[in-house]
Amino acid sequence: MSAATEEKQYRLDSLKWLVVTVLVAGAIYGNYYYSTESLLYRVLAMLAVALVAGFVAVQTRKGESFITLLRGAYTETRRVVWPTRQERNQTTLMVVAVVLIMSLILWGLDTLFGWLASMVIG
CATH class of the missing domain: 1.20.5 (Single alpha-helices involved in coiled-coils or other helix-helix interfaces)
Known part of the structure; x- marks a missing residue:
């Protein structure tokens, strides 16, 4: 019997982090460049870019371990006995x-x- 465990492959992590960095830098520059536009539109654009960057970041090894950490923290907060x-x-x-x-x-x-x-x- 072989107990083969499949480990998730994280390919091109460096490229994914580069994409996240470019997205965040582009959002910051776009916010500065379009500073005359309505604040609502700029905030919505920043939120959209943050969601896309977050989605790309979660696809990496560090992103997956961060999500695992958040799940563990949530589980621990449910165990707390409040005074x-x-x-x-x-x-x-x-x-x-x-x-x-x-x-x-x-x-x-x-x-x-x-x-x-x-x-x-x-």
């Missing part, structure tokens, strides 16, 4: 309390050291 409203409120109040206490301590130390410096300097 309840009470836990969120208690944590927020604790953070606010610690910040207030630390600010009072730092204010007190600043005042003390300022007073000591003025006593030494005269």
Whole structure:
């Protein structure tokens, strides 16, 4: 028995990235060149070029691994156990309390050291 696994072939990746670069550079130049046109038309054109460039980029090895990363991240976000409203409120109040206490301590130390410096300097 042979367990032959087919690995997807990524041909001409360099050429695909060159196409993506040319598309993005062309969109930037076109946006500058047609700066007198309506903003809506320019944004729509940029979105269309971004979609085409994204489609070409996904056809590469790095693009495919990026999509795999996004799918994994989405799966992980579904596993997150979010805090309840009470836990969120208690944590927020604790953070606010610690910040207030630390600010009072730092204010007190600043005042003390300022007073000591003025006593030494005269």
